[in-house]
Amino acid sequence: MTDLDLLHFEQLKKDVQGQYLKEYTPSQDDISKWKGIDIIYFQEDLRKKAKGNISEKSFYTYFKNSPVTKLPRIDMLNLLSIYAGYDSWYEFKKQHLFAGELLLENENLEEEEINELEKTVSETPELPKTEIQPKKVEIQTPTNVDLQKTNTENQDVNKKPTTTNEVEISTIPTKKNFFKKNAWALITSVLIAITGLLGFKDVLFSKTYTYCFIDKDRGVSVINTLDIMVIKENESPLMYKIKPGECFSYSTKDKNLKMKISAAFYEPLEVNRNLENAPAEEKIELKPDDYKMAAYYFSRKDITGNSEEQVALIKQKRNQLENLISNNAVIYQVYDNNTYGIEKIDKQKYITLVTTPTTSLKNLNVIEMKKDNGKIVSIKFKIATTDEKNK
Template identity: 30%
Template sequence: MFQEDLKKQVNSSISEKSFYSYFKNSSEKLPRVDILNLLSQYCGHTNWNDFMKSTAQITPSTKKKSYNLWLWVACITLGLFATIFFLPPTNNTFRFCFIDQDRNQVITKVPIDIIILNDKESPFYSKSDSTGCFAWKTKDDYIHFVIRSPYHKTDTIYRLASSDFNEDLQVRTDDYALILHYYANGKVEDWKNRRKELSQMIANDAHIFQVLPQRLGIEMYTKKDFINKLTTPTQSLKNVEIIESKRLNGQIVKLKFKIKS
């Protein structure tokens, strides 16, 4: 019925897909401008811009056709589209929880420093809360921020908005800073606990490789040698970068790393 009346009044029609999308179902998105122009003409206006200028008020020419049910439906639908058009953009909510990559636990003992980077504004500084998480509301459809921690490596995160954005972010441990802290403060027990943690994390038969610079090949490590390397605060430890790791049954069975120059 509607398609027939539309064809009769404005000598045109819309696709069945568009009809069911915008008349039979609710939609938060505006149709294409050609569909809006067509519906505006059906309601007695020149085009969509003319309809918008009239602030969605029904014109006298429309009143003459008010006995047509489909006409009222089309005009009410256009009014809803106009409302959507003028509504302010909704806020996107991003929520992240920060997970220690080694321990696979939420980081709660030390807050994560967060620097929100905005294109048109100065950076905004925040911290993770007592649950190890962070939430941010913005009109932008993305978030761009830097995370910093005394005992974790700095990282830059960029994410686009989604309908339900909630993500666990893996944060890499800065072993150099951690072990140096233990040594400097005489925390022998903490240092021993760190060795135990690493021993539990790494399988006894794990394949551990160091990629040497300038394509000189690789060097293999035993589990014990690698743990010794990660628990001695040398300058080279500060530049350790994990290239690849593979876990099986909760333990690292393969690990490839390099020393950045």
């Protein structure tokens, strides 16, 4: 304890007095002049705010006399400091340093308090260490005495030596927890379930959409093979070929579908669908290309009648094809045999081929036909064999 500590305590009493006067009006503002009911109200407020109490005797000892010659105990100093709005007595002194005063960081207890604690610890008697030894149970077997009695006297008694069996009590092993026993089985089952879910997620979360294609002018199914390109974001396009009269079914978990549809005798069509509310089945109309249809029609048109009528029909057919096909048209005939594969022919050879009266014209199959500025500029065709036609 130092004189500075006593001065700090006088400061603390002023702070305690000021804290109480913020909410209450005692008989006197000076805390040293409080008595009776003032002290009782102060004790109640101290218990409420600092969760502690000081006796009336301590109040008279440290608050009625000013200045004091002895500091209160550290617990009372901390209690009053908390009431005044500080964390501890040390924190209060730290914020009220006098000029030239140095405050140690570990100065939380007064020297007298530390000496008292050390003395108390040193005087504490050491407790003897005892060990609990396992008990042994002794089981004694009963003594067997052989007595043989005659009419006159007892014979000697034969005694068997007494044996003592020592039984050691062993602890019963605790049962393992069910979860620990089956942990690997449970984990394996969960992993298998997750793997199965990931493997079949496309099937589980996919929905199938079916699209059928009809001729817009005639209201019937398209007459030739369709090429469908499904375009997916950040992926290569998916290509599908749909035979005449068949519908296209596509399974996906995506929310949007983009398709490009092309056919030999129909104008190309791009289809975009929002699949969130789209129907499972839909009919899509394809607009026929009149020039391509006409070229196909005249290429397959039969020439019947007498010789004069045939000549007139051939001439009419040639004129119509001349008007429909560009002079610079690129025309390919596709073969299935290994000799040719594909052959390029000019416009006149194509017209001669399709105007020559033969039964093979009924098997003419146009694979691709392109138009530019009202003229056919490209034709790819194939004359199917009888076996192919019957497939």
